[in-house]
Amino acid sequence: MSLILTLHDIRDRHREQVGGKGFALAQMAQNGMNAPEALCVSAEAYRLFVDANGMREQICMELNRKPFADIRWEEMWDISLRVRSMFLNTPMPIELCEALRGPLKSTFEGEAVVVRSSAPGEDSSKTSFAGLHESYVNIKGTEAILEHIKLVWASLWSDRALLYRQELGLDVETTAMAVVIQKIVVGQLSGVIFGRHPNDPFLAVIEAVYGLNQGLVDGTVEPDRWVLDKKTGLVRSHNPALRDKIVVPATDGVRLEALAVGAQSLPPLDQEKVGKVFDLCLKAEKVFGSPQDVEWTFKDNTIFVLQSRPITTASSAESDDKRPWYLSLHRSFENLKALRKSIENQLIPEMIEEAQTLANVNLGPLSERQLAEEIERRSAIYQRWVAVYWDEFIPMAHGIRLFGQVYNDSVHPTDPYEFMKLLGDNEMISVKRNRRLEDMASMIRSDNQLAAALRAGKGPQHNEGFHLALDDFIDQFGDLTCGTDQCTQGRDAMINFLLEMAAREPVKASARPQEFEALRDQFFSHFEGDRRAFATELLELGRASYRLRDDDNIYLGRVKAQLDRAVDEGKNRIEPQRKIDSRSFSAEDVVHVLKDVNFIPEETKPEEKGDTDVEVRARQLVGQPAGPGIGKGRARVIAHSSDLMNFRAGEVLVCDAVDPNMTFVVPLSAGIVERRGGMLIHGAIIAREYGLACVTGVPEATARIRTGDELTVDGYLGIVVIHAAS
């Protein structure tokens, strides 16, 4: 089998070897359609690559760390990042390199190309998963093409592809990826024609933009839209776009620019060009025997076909399928910049104001019914902000990923998470909050009289400065104990926690200015000319993304604290009246009881015990390495937020999910173990800030580990060892 074929070499028997995209291009070229010159690197080349370096087994190991059903989408991103880094850092075998280098050089010498994925079965009529794998535009030079072929291969295991692994039939042993390398046609106008309107088989749809069609495909440039009669080609309707942007080739890749004013008032296609696009669509339909989605571009009035794929007949996604939402998290650079503005200038200030307005309400004078209504009102406010969190704040975190990908592509570091060192700083609210706690703890540490007075429960007369600092802290960050059953103890619980902090050596979040500067300069050195400005802006965006990812939770926590304050007030009223333990009551339960004195919330059933003859204990649990280091200590399992106040210095924090509002105990801890997985989750971020060992994505962490168990947290390999049961 040839490792590389021209479009005219490809026959029916090569279909599996060259993938859907490569095969379709060959058919178009062989039927006289104007397709840019291209070569197909066969799937066999991929196989040679992954088998030559033990990579196949490494990919298997990455994918089998735990059952697929337990892998969250964030962890899929981590897996794909590590696989991508593996591909980037593994050289191609010499014989493979030589087999590809010659044809690539003779065909594309001095030309810019697009390097596209062409996975077998990717574009069949039953499955169309456009965008799950990568394509790279405007690549120049044989060595750069070879490098990007590896990146396209790696995208066989992209997070998006992993989400759809069942539909794609992804299997490390058998699946392979072909690659199409196509001469770039720098078109002045580009777009897609959909050979059949999704709601009406008698209509076709054209979407067109100025410049290259990357902007249309990734959603950064809004297209003009024409709906045509499929039979006659006559235009039924035209929806003009707000034409203000254009994607053009840049030194390396593409760039988004403002559209020239003259073009803004003109649709990209006139009547004649609409006709040419429609003819192209009919021709493709004839070649392939079914309606097609066709990508095209106009260069100097000549139309080129870039790719064609059948319209899928697969039914639309189930309504509870969250995967389209996950896919939507892949935002473009421009989109993220706009999102950042909206979060920083609008959403966060609004959230702060909302929490402050709620904090100003005196709950004491409210009647029980009024209090119940106030809890309901606060629940609704909180839910509204949770929705904003999912729709706006979580997508913003993609800025970290985007930066990570660009960093790894340019720097090729051995550690695929090296880029995180450029993102972390001490400016996150949770780190600032922890620094304030540390300052108060050091006041206690250096003043024995103060420590003794606090232990004896004496008031402010013994150290006014400390008490003022504490009041100021509670004003700014809220009472950490709120939302726990120690909220009623308020200040006293905070003082007990600070006494615990004072009992051990001070801890500081790591500051690494020199390393930061060296890494930043190294990163920038890979970008020249106008690309340097892009790199600077991207780093800034990545840092904002990183900071906001933590901060937005703190602010959301403030709104939640105001809901909790009202719920705690309700519980305080219920308990003396009803003489019941309301600690486990939800907000809804409290509302019910306040409104109806006879209402009894359902008790949660105790778990049924299984076989009592045998006992299962975990000795070693595997998760993801999320914070390099090794930590040893007794486990403190956080089942309820109230457990946080019992946290002792030197313990290992074991929990379902670290929330930034919980991270005040992190400086006290010897390590972190979290059920929820991912490198960019809060536990991992804060662990890195403090240089603590952290393992995330341990599915049974809170079920298998008990408070008091002796643990070793291996943050290099993602292993938690349970040495002795409590």
Place this chain on the structure above:
Amino acid sequence: MKDTEELKKIIKDLLASQNLAVIATQREGQPFANLLAFAATDDLKHLVFATTRATRKYANLMADSRMSMMIDNRQNQASDFHDATAVAAIGRVEELKGTEKGDFMKLYLSKHSHLKAFVTAPTCALMKLRVDRYDIVRRFQNVMELWMTP
């Protein structure tokens, strides 16, 4: 002489054909067996394997460096009784350090390249079994011993 060379070849072929071995360590008289990836030096004097330092086997070996490693080529068929070969290597283990570690690491990774991230992690120890003796079992009960000179 001929016997020695033949025996050496059988052992060499077996060690080259297998990726995994079972080791036995002990603590306070309690034996403990583990399955792990190994590699052998060309002169058969050393077998190398990796473990993280938080494991029981590592703790056992730190307390008592004596160890046995079993390598076999059974197929889980009845024919194993006449066809399979099993070798038990007996000796003492030490953790590799310095330049020696680099050489053994190369050897280990040439056989298990997919374990690079594991074996290069700071928490992972590369261990060397200095073999005193091999016991070779063939044809069900035929047992030969190959004593290694230090």
